[in-house]
Amino acid sequence: MTEALKTELVNFSELTGEAGSARRAELARHVATLFALTSDRCSDEQVDIYDSVLLRLVDMVEAEVRRYVAEQMSSLRRGPEETIRRLADDDIEVAEPILVRSTVLRDTDLIKIAEKRGNTHCFAIAQREVLSEEVTDVLVRKGDLKVKRKVAGNEGASLSDASLMVLISDAAADATLQLSLSERGDLAEAHIASLVAVASEEVRKKLQAAGREEEAVRLDEAADVAAQHMSNQYWLGRYDFETARSRVILLAKRGMVNEAALRRFASEDRFAEAVATFSWLVRAGVEEMSHWMVRPNPEPFVILAKASGFSSITISSLLSIGPWRHRLTPEVRSESMALFERMTIAEAKRKMSHWTSTVLN
Template sequence: MTEALKTELVNFSELTGEAGSARRAELARHVATLFALTSDRCSDEQVDIYDSVLLRLVDMVESEVRRYVAEQMSSLRRGPEETIRRLADDDIEVAEPILVRSTVLRDTDLIKIAEKRGNAHLFAMAQREVLTESLTDVLVEKGDLKVKRKVASNDGASLSNAAINALISDATSDATLQLSLSERADLAENHISNLISVASEEVRKKLNAAGRGKDAERLDEAADIAAQRMSNQYWLGRYDFETARSRVLMLAKRGMVNEAALRRFASEDRFAEVVATFAWLVRCGVEEVSHWMVRPDPEPFVILAKASGFSSITISSLLSIGPWRHRLTPESRSDAMSLFERMTIAEAKRKMAHWNLNVLH
C-alpha cells in the first residue's frame, strides 16, 4: 500500500535526465503545496510518505525551488522531519525560513547546524520566537556582533548566566548591544550593575573620536534605563496592586485568605495578589509590603515572615516570583532561606521591635 501510494504521488522514473528538470521543479512545488494544505489531516504514515518523496525531490531541484519548499514547510506544526532538517542545513537562501520559524526542528537539530554553519545561519536562528538556553549559549559563543545584538533584543531568548556575562563583556564597546541588554526583563541585579559599569567615559570618547557621536549618546540612554531598572519603582510599576487588593478583600470576606491561598497565587506567579494576600495576613499596607518584596535585600521580609509564623515552603516559593525572580541571585535566595530557617519566631519578633520602619523602603 505504501509503495503504491508513493508511485501515485510521484513517478520518479519520469524525472530523470535534463528533460525532466522542469517537471522535477513543478512536482516539488506541487507536493510541498499539497502537504502544506493537508498536513493537519495526514496520518503519521502519510507524513512519512510525503517526507520520503520530498526528501528525494529537494535533492533534485535548484535552490529557488528548495526555497519555495522551505517556505511551505516553515510554518507547519507537524511536517516531514527529514526534509525539514535537510532544508535547514541548506544554503541560507533556502534554510532561512525554516531556521526562523519551524517548530518541527528540535533543539538538537538547531545546535548541530549552529555548530557547523556561519553567521548567516546563526542570525536566522536568533530571530526564532523562542530560544532555549542551550541554543543561545552556542549563538553567543559562535555568533558575530549582529547575531549577539539579535539574541539580546529577542524577548523569547532564555539566556544563561554565562551568555549574559559574555554579552555584557561584548557590550563594552557597542552601544546598541548595551541598550538591548538594558531593556531585558530577565537580568539579575548583578548583571544590571555590570551593564552600567561598562558604559564608561572611555568608551564614549572612543566613539566620539571615531565620529560616532550618536552611539555615544545611546550609551547614556542604556545606562539610564539600566539604572532605572535597579529602582524599586521600575519593578513595581508594572503591577496593578489596587485591583489585586480588591480581589483579596473579596476573598477575605468569604474566609478564603490564608497561607494556602498565598502559595496558590505564588505558584501562578501572580505577584500583585501575593503582595495583597501577604499584606492582609500580616496586617500591613499593600504599598509597604510591595517594597519589602522587591528589595535586592530580602532580609526585612524574611524577618517579618518568620515573626508571622509562615512556613519555609511558602517563603521559598515567594522568593522565586515576581521581581525577585530576576533581582535575587541563587546565592542571595539561599542565604535568605538559611536565615529564615535558623531564626526563631521569638528572635524575629525581637528584631521587629527595634525596627525603624522608614528604613524598609
C-alpha cells in the same frame, strides 16, 4: 508502500535527465503545497510518505524551488522531519524560513546547525520566537556581534548566567548591544549592576527612563555599587581576607573575639583581621564588609557600627587604618565621627531597616 509512493504522488522514473528539470520543479512545488494544505489531516504513515518523496525531490531541484518548499514547510505544526532538517542545513537563502519559524526542529537540530554552519545560520536561529538556554549558549559562543545583538534583543530567548555575562562584557564596546540588553526583563540584580557599570550614559538614561521610579532607584544603587566595587578591588587586592577570617574563627572558638580584639587589630593596622573581626561581631560576610570598610563614603559603615553598639574610640580607630588611611580626608573622618556621636542607636537601627530593602539588597 513503495508502490503507493509511486502511484499516489510521484513517478520518479519520469523525472530523470535534462528534460525532466521543469517537471521536477513543478512536482516539488505541487507536493509541498499539497502537504501544507493537508498536513493536519494526514496520518503518521502519510506524513512519512510525503517526507520520503520531498526528501528526494529537494535534492533534484534548484535553490529557488527548495526555498519555496522551505517556505511551505516553515509554519507547519506537523511536518516531514527529515526534509525539514535537510532544508535547515541548506544554504541560508533556503534554510532561513525553516530556521526562523519551524517548530518541527528540535534543540539538538538547532545546536548541530549552529555548530556546523556560520553566522548567517546562527542569525536566523537567533530570530526564533522561543530559544532555550542550550541553544543561546551556542549562539553566544559561536556568533558574531550581529548574532549577539539579535539574541540579546529576543525576549523569547532564555539566557544562562554565563551567556548574559559574555553579552554584558561585549556590550562595553557596543552601544547597540547595551540597548538590547537594557530592554530585557530577565536581568538579575548582579546583571543590572554589571550592565550599568559598562553602559554608556545614553544607555544608562534609557534604563532608568524605561523603568518605574522604584526600578530607577534600584538602577542608581546598582550603578553605585558596581562603580565602588570596581575601584575597591585595587585596594582590597592587597589583603588576605581568607587567612584573616580563619584566624578570627580560631579566636572565636576560644571566646576571644570582642570589641577589645577589634581595637587591638586596628591599633596594629591589621586591616584584614579588623574586617574579619568586625564582620563576625555584626554577623555579616567578610567580603561585603571589606567593601563597606574601603568605600569613599563611610556613612553606611558608621551607621551599622552605631546600630551594633560599638564605642566611638573603636570606630575612630577603624576610620584611620587600611585603605581608609589613604582614601578618607580629615574632613570626612571628622564628619563621620560627628554623625556617629550625634546619632542614637535607635535611629541607626531604623536606617539599617530601611537599607535592608534598598542598598543592602
